[in-house]
Amino acid sequence: MKKVLAIDVGGTKLVYSIINEKGEFLSEIKKTSTPKNIDELEKLFKDIISENEDNIDMTAFATAGAVNITNTKVESSTPNMPDGYNSLDFSKLSKKPVYVENDANAAAWAEYKIGAAIEENNTITITLGTGVGGGFIVDGRLLRGKSGRGGEVGSMKINGRNRICTCHRKNCFEAYASGIGLKKTANETAINDETFKTSIFREKNPDDITTYDIIEGVKQKDNFSLKVFNIWKQDLIIGLINITNIFDPESIIISGGMGEFIDTKEIENAINSEIVVSPVKIKLAKAGNYSGIIGAALLACEKY
């Protein structure tokens, strides 16, 4: 059975382990911080690989950023990665095959193969965290597009409230449905709002209300927080309606930090009452915190 050294490269930490083609862990999961300098990062990659190379068939990376169509390079890096990350040729890091995949795509593949969407050949995994990521499985295959950059659902324009996204564009789905989106909805709603005047956060400057405040406020049944969270949910639902109508998927899997705060049944009912295709199931992710390395390992096994 194939053995893959799988490495998840995030802006702050790096996670790795050896995984077999069934998605099972064959070694302890190791964590280390991500070097801020590209030379140190490349050296770290090489050290981890050479340490394990005799014991594996290939290496798989799950990484932030858009990956090229041959799965060898990160073409458009994210600001939290070191300068020069997008000139690194991953295929040169090892004598054995190296496969690189976007982390949202890898997570979607893990959900499809061993997680919440097993045998659902049309399934979408949406990651709701600081941002919004998406991985799309169409007829049993990962949607990558002409250049490998497909699936950028966070940049879908959904709304007319003219919110500016962190990418400086207007009305991105990510600007509304992410954790940062929830904070912005709170900041905007608080201005001249009746429920804010009696809210547990009424002493705060509207701009200082955080994502965590609203999550806490919802737990305490604070009316302002409930109102804000409801607007956030409606924005999320619009984005999910759009992708459901286009992809007609069996399921949408919600992963990421914001996922734990939503009622999947409520979201599912709201979507299914608005779509023109047949009903979709909304489920929480199952592949866990290591879906990135599992998905990358399984995709590498498909290719090599």
Next chain:
Amino acid sequence: MKKVLAIDVGGTKLVYSIINEKGEFLSEIKKTSTPKNIDELEKLFKDIISENEDNIDMTAFATAGAVNITNTKVESSTPNMPDGYNSLDFSKLSKKPVYVENDANAAAWAEYKIGAAIEENNTITITLGTGVGGGFIVDGRLLRGKSGRGGEVGSMKINGRNRICTCHRKNCFEAYASGIGLKKTANETAINDETFKTSIFREKNPDDITTYDIIEGVKQKDNFSLKVFNIWKQDLIIGLINITNIFDPESIIISGGMGEFIDTKEIENAINSEIVVSPVKIKLAKAGNYSGIIGAALLACEKY
């Protein structure tokens, strides 16, 4: 070489011919009006098929409405088709194989195989007519979804102007980017608008301005018409940005009646300055008025 009797079923007319697996016409293209009664329509289908059955390998239909995943039935019919159309089992109409496909999907396949998107394995055909239809080719395969209804891009919610669509839902792409959308944009814009007061249509009741008025007004450089057409284009561009970011396609092919009025280069530049994936080409459809029967015939040849 395989020979297919291909029939395009529209609400008002029915078009058919015999087409080979290269998409070439082997017989005269015949047209007749679509019967308003399901029994008459079924009889007409049977008559056309039995007349040609000895001379063909299979029959292919391109039709309005959502087609099931086995390509044998129209599952959700459109209001302009006879009652009972969705209980018709197309596979029983002939002794030989019968294949049914949604007309927008068939048109996209025709563009991919013999039209404007040859060898572009990731391409989308958008039909801008009375409504907005879409056909999506992902990695060389037609996107159909779990139930065959995928590609309903007309139902994507794009805007916050709260326009009610003909489907009674709010903010559908179709409600803005269709021919009817252009009329609605004109009707809404005319109210209290300075350019309308000096427009060539100023004597008209705002609600009576038509799609054709605006098209004519644009030709005459009427400021009001130019303004309306520009709003329509911006709405169209938002929808095309969304699908470009998700699919990362090589091209988007514009077909349908409204297509002839747009400057593809202008639209392409506007999209490419906003997307996060690599640039897309915007092109007009080439497969012509008979893309529905050509695409259905070619898809049938892939299956049988």
